[in-house]
Amino acid sequence: xxxxxxxxxxxxxxxxxxxxxxxxxxxxxxxxxxxxxxxxxxxxxxxxxxxxxxxxxxxxxxxxxxxxxxxxxxxxxxxxxxxxxxxxxxxxxxxxxxxxxxxxxxxxxxxxxxxxxxxxxxxxxxxxxxxxxxxxxxxxxxxxxxxxxxxxxxxxxxxxxxxxxxxxxxxxxxxxxxxxxxxxxxxxxxxxxxxxxxxxxxxxxxxxxxxxxxxxxxxxxxxxxxxxxxxxxxxxxxxxxxxxxxxxxxxxxxxxxxxxxxxxxxxxxxxxxxxxxxxxxxxxxxxxxxxxxxxxxxxxxxxxxxxxxxxxxxxxxxxxxxxxxxxxxxxxxxxxxxx
Amino acid sequence: xxxxxxxxxxxxxxxxxxxxxxxxxxxxxxxxxxxxxxxxxxxxxxxxxxxxxxxxxxxxxxxxxxxxxxxxxxxxxxxxxxxxxxxxxxxxxxxxxxxxxxxxxxxxxxxxxxxxxxxxxxxxxxxxxxxxxxxxxxxxxxxxxxxxxxxxxxxxxxxxxxxxxxxxxxxxxxxxxxxxxxxxxxxxxxxxxxxxxxxxxxxxxxxxxxxxxxxxxxxxxxxxxxxxxxxxxxxxxxxxxxxxxxxxxxxxxxxxxxxxxxxxxxxxxxxxxxxxxxxxxxxxxxxxxxxxxxxxxxxxxxxxxxxxxxxxxxxxxxxxxxxxxxxxxxxxxxxxxxxxxxxxxxxxxxxxxxxxxxxxxxxxxxxxxxxxxxxxxxxxxxxxxxxxxxxxxxxxxxxxxxxxxxxxxxxxxxxxxxxxxxxxxxxxxxxxxxxxxxxxxxxxxxxxxxxxxxxxxxxxxxxxxxxxxxxxxxxxxxxxxxxxxxxxxxxx
Ligand code: HDD
Ligand code: HEM
Ligand code: HEM
Numbered sequence: 001x002x003x004x005x006x007x008x009x010x011x012x013x014x015x016x017x018x019x020x021x022x023x024x025x026x027x028x029x030x031x032x033x034x035x036x037x038x039x040x041x042x043x044x045x046x047x048x049x050x051x052x053x054x055x056x057x058x059x060x061x062x063x064x065x066x067x068x069x070x071x072x073x074x075x076x077x078x079x080x081x082x083x084x085x086x087x088x089x090x091x092x093x094x095x096x097x098x099x100x101x102x103x104x105x106x107x108x109x110x111x112x113x114x115x116x117x118x119x120x121x122x123x124x125x126x127x128x129x130x131x132x133x134x135x136x137x138x139x140x141x142x143x144x145x146x147x148x149x150x151x152x153x154x155x156x157x158x159x160x161x162x163x164x165x166x167x168x169x170x171x172x173x174x175x176x177x178x179x180x181x182x183x184x185x186x187x188x189x190x191x192x193x194x195x196x197x198x199x200x201x202x203x204x205x206x207x208x209x210x211x212x213x214x215x216x217x218x219x220x221x222x223x224x225x226x227x228x229x230x231x232x233x234x235x236x237x238x239x240x241x242x243x244x245x246x247x248x249x250x251x252x253x254x255x256x257x258x259x260x261x262x263x264x265x266x267x268x269x270x271x272x273x274x275x276x277x278x279x280x281x282x283x284x285x286x287x288x289x290x291x292x293x294x295x296x297x298x299x300x301x302x303x304x305x306x307x308x309x310x311x312x313x314x315x316x317x318x319x320x321x322x323x324x325x326x327x328x329x330x331x332x333x334x335x336x337x338x339x
Numbered sequence: 340x341x342x343x344x345x346x347x348x349x350x351x352x353x354x355x356x357x358x359x360x361x362x363x364x365x366x367x368x369x370x371x372x373x374x375x376x377x378x379x380x381x382x383x384x385x386x387x388x389x390x391x392x393x394x395x396x397x398x399x400x401x402x403x404x405x406x407x408x409x410x411x412x413x414x415x416x417x418x419x420x421x422x423x424x425x426x427x428x429x430x431x432x433x434x435x436x437x438x439x440x441x442x443x444x445x446x447x448x449x450x451x452x453x454x455x456x457x458x459x460x461x462x463x464x465x466x467x468x469x470x471x472x473x474x475x476x477x478x479x480x481x482x483x484x485x486x487x488x489x490x491x492x493x494x495x496x497x498x499x500x501x502x503x504x505x506x507x508x509x510x511x512x513x514x515x516x517x518x519x520x521x522x523x524x525x526x527x528x529x530x531x532x533x534x535x536x537x538x539x540x541x542x543x544x545x546x547x548x549x550x551x552x553x554x555x556x557x558x559x560x561x562x563x564x565x566x567x568x569x570x571x572x573x574x575x576x577x578x579x580x581x582x583x584x585x586x587x588x589x590x591x592x593x594x595x596x597x598x599x600x601x602x603x604x605x606x607x608x609x610x611x612x613x614x615x616x617x618x619x620x621x622x623x624x625x626x627x628x629x630x631x632x633x634x635x636x637x638x639x640x641x642x643x644x645x646x647x648x649x650x651x652x653x654x655x656x657x658x659x660x661x662x663x664x665x666x667x668x669x670x671x672x673x674x675x676x677x678x679x680x681x682x683x684x685x686x687x688x689x690x691x692x693x694x695x696x697x698x699x700x701x702x703x704x705x706x707x708x709x710x711x712x713x714x715x716x717x718x719x720x721x722x723x724x725x726x727x728x729x730x731x732x733x734x735x736x737x738x739x740x741x742x743x744x745x746x747x748x749x750x751x752x753x754x755x756x757x758x759x760x761x762x763x764x765x766x767x768x769x770x771x772x773x774x775x776x777x778x779x780x781x782x783x784x785x786x787x788x789x790x791x792x793x794x795x796x797x798x799x800x801x802x803x804x805x806x807x808x809x810x811x812x813x814x815x816x817x818x819x820x821x822x823x824x825x826x827x828x829x830x831x
Contacts, residue, residue, distance in 0.1 A: 059420045060456065064449045066423045070434040071442025078435025081427030085750045089758050092424040093765065099417040100769045150750050295505075295516035302446050309450035316457045319477070323461065323469070326684025 002300055003293035006072045007282070011275040014070060015268040017061035017171065022267060024058055026175015027053065028125020030198060037115065043179075044118070046191050050182040063073075071302055073292040075146060076282045083148035084138055085139065085154050087131040094128035097121075110208070129171045130164040137163025140278060141221035145286035159170035159220045162213045169209050170267045177247060177263040180256045192256065199251045199259070202206060203244045203266075210241075210270075223284040227277025236273035240266050350744055356755035357429040357747050360762060362729070364425060366722055367766055368418040373721065374411045376489055376535070377542035378404060379459070379481035381570050386475055388569070396562050400569075403784060404546070407777065409463050412456070414773050419452075421762070429755075433736050433746035440505050440513050441498040442523050448491030452470055455484040486535065493534055495791065497527040502737050525595045529588040533724075536581050541721055543574025544683075545714030549781075551707045562788070568700070570711065571811050574717075575687035582680055586640075592731075593641045596738060597650035598659070599731035602666040603673040604637050605630075609651040613637040618674055621663045625653060661733045672726035679716045679723075686713060 015170040027047045034040030034047075081088060101121030137160035138144050144154055154160075176199035183191035217225040227233040243266035250259035280288050293299065374501030382404040423445070426434050434442075461477040469477070498504075504521030505513035550567035593600040600606075605616050607625035615637040619630020638647040652660050661669065686709050693701040701707075736743045748755075 060415050061447060063420055063423045064446075064453075066427065067442060067445045067449050070426065070438035071446060072439070074435045074438035074442075077438060078426060078431040081431045082748060082750075085428060085748065085754070088424065089428055089754070092421055092428065093758065093761055096417055096421055096762070096765045096769060099413070100765055100772060128641075150754075152410045294442075295513070297516045297518050298439045298443055298521075301443055301518045304447050305443065305450065309454070313450070313454055313457065316454055316461075320457050320461055323465070 001294055002303065003072075003289050005303060006068065006293070006299055007289045008275075009303070010065065010068045010072065011272065013061055013065045014275075015271040016269050017058065017065060019174065019264045019267050020061055022171040022174040023178050023338075024175075025125045025129045025171040026173070027179060028102075028122050028175075029172050029177050030179060030195070031118065032122030032126055033198075040189070041189060043194060044185055046179060046186065046188055049186060050179060068302070072294055072299055073282060073289075074294050076287060076292040079144055079146045079148065079247075079283065079287065080135065080139065083144040083150060083154050084135050085150040087134050087138075089312060091128050091131040091135070094124040094131065098124035099127060120190060125171075126168060129167040133164035133167025134160040136167070136274070137161070137221075139283055140224045140274060141217070142223065142284040142286060144283055157220065158216045159213075162209065162216050165209050166206070166270075168215055169202060169206040170270070173206055173244075173247070174263055175265060176202050177251055177256070177259045180251055181260055184256055196251050196256065200248050203248050206266075207241065207244060221284070223281070224274070224277045227279070231272050233277040236269050236276055240269035240273060243269060252323035345803055351747060352752040353750060353755050354744055354747050355743065356752055356759050358743070360755065360759045361425055363759070364418065364421055364766070365725070365729075367770065368415070368422055369721060369725060370718060371411055371415040371418065373538045373541035373545070373718070374408070374549075375415050375455075376485040376538040377482075378411065378546070379462075379478070380539065381542060381546060381573060382408065383475070383478055383482065384573065385565075385569050386478065390471055390475055394565075396565055397569075400562070400566050403780075405463055406467070406780065408459060410773065410776055412459055414769060416452070416456075418766075428750075428758075429748055429815055430736065430746045433741060437502075437513065437737060438742065440516050441495050441502070443518060444491040444494035444498070444522060446491070447494070448488050448666055449672075451484050451488035453493060454683065455481065455488065458484060484782045489535055489538070490531065493531045494522045494524075494527060494777050495528045496728070497524050498522070499736065500524070500599075500732060501526045502740050526588075527590055529584070529591045532586040533581070533588045535718070536577050536584055537721055537724065538582055540574045540577045540683075541714070541717040543570040543572075543577070544710075544717045547571035547574065548711045549713030551711040555704065555707050555711065564700070567710075571690065574713070575690050578680075578683045578687040582684060585677065587761075590641060593649070596731070598652065598655055599669075600641070601650055601654075602661045602669045602731050603727060604649070605666060605670050606637065606651045607653050608648050609648065609654050611638055611639075611646045611648050613647075613649045615640065616670070618671060621666045621670070621747050624664050636729060640678050658734070659739075661731065665730050669727055669731040672723040672730070676720045676723040676727065679720045683713060683716065686710065 013142060022214055027050065031040075031044055031047050034043040066077075069080070075234045097120055101117045101119070134155045138155045138157075140163065141157070141159040143157065143160075148154060176195045180192055180195040180199055183189070183195055214225070214228065217228070243262045247266060248261040250256065250262055253259075278284050280290070282289055282292050345635040382401050385397050385404065386401040388394060389401055419431065452813045458478070458481050462474070465474045465477060498521055501524040502521075503524055504517040504519070508514045547567050547570040550563045551571075553563045554567060589600070589603075592603070604613075605619060605621050605627050606613055607621070607627075612635050614635060615633045616627055617631040617633070619632075620626045621627055638649055641647050641649055652666060660666075669766050686706075688704060689701060693706075694698060732738055734742050734744070736746045
């Protein structure tokens, strides 16, 4: 019972990270593709403007995923981190590089230095979700089982790579959709069209890679494949596709801001479909949720803590959201700190 | 049994890089923690003063500190995320076996930081438009969330030092987990209070130190006076308390982790009337080279009487205790911490004396020189305290229950060294960027205070700082905001 609830909470946290973190990574992705220094100046200006340091907070979702894993399913955590050492290490390094590149880009005065730091930020934004995606692919394809030691074939295979690409496409969709909305908010009307086009292309790419994924998993990850093409899994996949289609429409409409909701829904539903497809396994066909679960006393407390946290965080987020939509929240400007 | 070969056999090649990486990333992260925990509080104290007395200078300081807070928090999150990855990348054995016993603390911590992040966002972006007191009150829960986060982390760490709340089954796996016992372990209370006070004290001295430097350079206006006085007072009040808490935690270590205590005090044979060594180096044969020996003192400190019996390192097999080198490291770290702690008290008394006699700051330049150094000294103290705690626990990762060598990842040493190298380079860049940003903010503020704001526009270069809105500086400017005459945060 507790084990099942906790596994859903884990899935929820992964979905939250995919959406929250995805927007961040997506912004970096479009930064990478923005073109040369001159051509890419305005898109980059928007990306810089839309990204505030508080965004780093999305990392907390990832941390929460890890905490849930080691507290709730210690054996699972040990298995994943031992077998998939390299992609996880690369993702971790990518995460710091990303922060460093972003922070260093602006203080750098020379254009050349700026390019180096900017490229670091952008490349790391691409690679981090890719490696995290491959980890999910490896788990889904059952290549990781308790006792597996680190090796390349655990993650350098068709399913893992497709999952990595899927993750990158998802961040690209989220990034482009949110930037379209931001472009409108900041009054940069030419950029609305720029990112709208990219949002649509990204949705297309996501669908194509998703379809490839379905083909690839047929033999390579048959358990999950079956789950994705039958019952609830199939329903969630279809809903996710529908949400993607709605995004394409909304992003071109008069209020591109609304496309943010459908894009988030598309990504979250896709994550949910994966989770549903591999029930009741944490690692398909070798480790079930019930086998991996940790001590029940701790887990019950973990749920209590999460519940209390939600009760506290709920109002805080509501206040933040209400204040923000009422336009009361504004960054400090230089005037404010120069007396 | 030949302990030397046993030690060798029990030390896989990847252990050294794993430890170095863990120690390096933790030691870096911990430098930011005092500000994560205590800067919100110090800022709110200043903010309150500004609102109560309609003091524009205090409000300006509070606004500037909250701008610093945002940058610091971002770097803290990045370095913290790496740490949680490392639990899996470096110590999968520990998490696999014990994760469900002591992991709850990390859960509390993660949620607490989440809450903190939301509140920081509200506080930071609320300066301009929120009603002044509403804004202040929305910031008030911030220090509480910081304390809650510290609660989680310290609960986890103190469990590693004095593990309890489980029984072992036939395979040596923990069962019958008792959550309350696993969180409130014997060393938890002393560690939590000593740690928390250290954080407030450190943040206070560091912030005050910035203005002490300004004072020494001749900037002695009300702005610098206030920026110095408020944080310094917070820190000075806590300093004597910290000596008391430090003495208390040391005695708790003596009772709960006698072998660690033996390492911090270089006690070799279990005995009464044990002398105290100030510094000195432990040799393999148990003698101490160098250092200042004070007869009887160690027994007195541990149990208030010279005939208190103190457990020595030799009471356990060599494989179950820190090596002579490790013990020396622990001892030096401990002595440096205690020495600095005592010196800081002298500084606090000096300050208190002048305030009591003249209601004014000390006049001596030497006072401000010392005050400028106090920040760095307390950061050093924090590092030393953690080295005492962590190295003193060796060779155990979970005291007397799991060795570090059992917990370490099977990944090859070469991969770990590579990762270590990459992480060091990246951290140098990250911390370099962090300092650059802070210095740029400072330069800009100083120029502005001197009325030379228009000089060069260094503000466009500061990424995380308050936003500068250039009129047509290359890109299209965002819409104009806040009409003229609008002064954020009430008085102005
Ligand atoms: C400004 C910082 C600061 C100052 C002035 C002191 N400490 Fe400290 N100390 C810490 C900052 C710190 C710390 C970094 O916060 C530690 C590391 C672990 C912990 O909980 O607190 C710590 C740990 C720590 C430990 C190890 C506990 C363990 O192994 O579990 C002992 C025995 C002491 N301290 C004792 C002292 C004494 C006798 C001091 C005399 C003045 C002192 N500390 C001042
Ligand atoms: C919640 C707090 C902390 C946790 C959970 C923690 C955990 C660990 C772990 C898992 C290791 C590796 C295994 C070991 O050598 O025992 C370690 C080692 C180490 N940690 Fe900590 N640590 C904490 C705080 C710190 C801090 C803040 C520092 C900063 C100075 C620090 C310094 C070290 C050092 C120097 C080592 C290497 C010890 C050696 O190899 O001899 N630790 N810690
Ligand atoms: C209370 C003040 C502290 C602040 C504001 C802070 C900041 C952070 C942040 C933002 C994270 C990212 C992960 C998360 O959000 O949960 C984190 C994780 C971490 N921090 Fe700190 N930190 C604090 C205290 C400490 C201390 C005292 C230590 C060790 C001595 C430490 C060691 C760690 C470790 C080991 C993690 C990863 C653990 C996890 O996944 O929950 N932190 N910290």
